[in-house]
Amino acid sequence: MTEDANGYDAGQIQVLEGREAIRKRPGMYIGSTGERGLRHMVFEIADRAVNEVLAGLAGRVAVTLTPDGGVCVADDGPGILVSEVGSTGSTFLEALLTRTWAGTGTGDRNGVTLGCCGVGPFVVNALSRRMTAEVRREGVRWVQEYARGMAVSPLTEAGPAAGSGTAIVFWPDSDIFGTAEFSFDELAERFRELALLNKGLAISLTDRRRPVECRAARFQYPCGARDFVKLLDSRAAVPAITDIVGFECEDPRMAGTMEVAFRWSGSREERVRSFANSRPTARGTHTMGFRDGVAAAVTTYARERRLLTATHPDFSADRIGEGLTAVVAVRLDDPEFHGSMLDVLGNATVRACVGQAVQEHLGRWLEKHPEQAGAVLDRIVQAARRNR
Template identity: 75%
Template sequence: MSEEASRYDASRIQVLEGWEAVRKRPGMYIGSTGERGLGRMVFEVADRAVNEVLAGRARSVDVTLMSDGGVCVADDGPGVPVDVAAGAGGPGLEALLTRPQVGTGPGGRSDVTLGFCGVGPFVVNALSRRMTAEVRREGVRWVQEYARGVTVTPLTEAGRATGSGTTIAFWPDADVFGAAEFSFGGLAERFRELTFLNHTLEISLTDRRHPAGSRAVQFRSPGGARDFVAFLDGHTAAPALTDTIAFEREDPRMAGAMEVAFRWRGPGEERVRSFANSRPTVGGTHARGFRDGVAAAVTAYARERRLLAATDPDVGADRIGEGLTAVVSVKLDRPEFGGSTRGVLGNSAVRACVGQAVQDHLGRWLKQHPERAAAVVGRIVQGAHRD
């Protein structure tokens, strides 16, 4: 090997910044360059619009899959600011769409991150052959156009505006995504989920890609987690053994609030879904707290009714799941996530807070509904004895 080939110094380090870095390694920002990555592109643009609704500045979000392969995301909020953003050297709208890590979300427990890691619409711009923005603000309509992360037209006043809001449309770059297409079902699943977890949120999704006709769905769920449980059980033939037990509670010890809903059906698989700040999780302290609370309430009831002998061990948290459907959602001021995909909640105080709340609510329900309680607790205890 020659000296030239083996030499390694600073001259061989390639530094990529801004849109170049995104286009060089798109998977680092949206996870993939297939269907999943395209979905995350939609979520990164919808993120800001959803948070406008949750902050009380807008009423609804409309997402449209257009016939020419583009996606349009619109909201009826006050409109993204168009004046010069501090430190950005340009209008706030342009900074949002052409610079990384610029956002307008309210922060804290009210903030929802829909995308991969909250990288923002700048990444979508960088991976799109074209992006357009329209802002209706304070009676004026503003427009601007971009391509592959770069501004191609100045922010232009385009006449008077009726109402207010922001509309962003983008067309993914075929050089990056090839022939991959957006999944209507995948987008619908996540938007439906968000409306279950946020009672005030309203999202419409329209698909105009097919010549035979468009299809549209609208998501809104005032019933929250209770409605979510009913949806998860919607295709289950097994009869419900219990009512849906649902509650919401604020707990300053965990600097946040919880919403929990669950019920048992006849024999069947367990379906427990957990979320932290509206982010789907694969587990963590909130999920463990829920199981702790159910197991504690079942054990206390079983001992009181002498379904467990004094020498029998307590019912374990791993014994409660047959036929159980549950949604456990926490919203925290300072969530701590772990795992390679940040899918595990780590806030230690959450486990005890959720566990105690679940134990209290389930314990009261069991005492108030002795016949149904006997059916559920009896099945769990008998299962423990068989094992």
């Protein structure tokens, strides 16, 4: 069929770039134009602030849902650079908020990505009817206004500044999001998760949209994955059978570190949460390694005490999960994510590294806690009998 026959030619091809492309197809960048997309916008702005805290440049991040429908993300870091970038004539601040992929990024195990893709603050700006940036840096307060992805005022010196930091406020464009609203609970869940996975990270979330129903929460946890396991078990309201087994270590073979915490409870469910560079994962080589290690440690302990005879098979990884609550988090210099949602970790070396570390730490713990070790073995045997 010719171009004339079907009425289609090159003149009908529409090429969109920059903010026009973002506003035309917002779902391609933030997932949806509903509550999920709004939540992702908050994460894209908070991403830089959180990473400054993790790098030791800032001490806290404060997120506020404002009465007029906006979101303010503030930090007490050194403040975004306000100097010009090369010979472009624009500042680093303006480049960050008006260009795709502008910014430095972390590029290693120490950085986190709050959202699913890390599309950057320019996308948020393009999908907002208004955005304001306030930078307090080196004793000076700077402000600039934006609208739908473009600067509508020059960067202006607005007087002296006490302290330092950056505050970015954005108001989502109702032409794109309609009447969708931010969910306090969903935002709180992700910020709580980040604080649990990164010891010392302090994040506050305040909802001022309805003055008579103002809500506020602050997230900071000193014990990391151990606190995470306690939280998961408290939500399930089940009694613990063992103490929490937890450890952190680095393994050069996988170019990264791991933090693991787990215990058995009276539940018949398995609650294993896994993360790679603070990104939630559905499964992957880190969870496979964890299960391998637990099964190997329990099997070795049982055989050494003649609780398993030579004719009994080893405990398999799928037999040790009932009642097990665990958090398995790895931080890698070069994570490999698979799956359509990028939620499956694929680094092959991670499985062996995590498996070995879990086997060694759990093995020592079982030796030191014979009563609890007996309870674990009894639990596994009972579960196996029920599942025959």
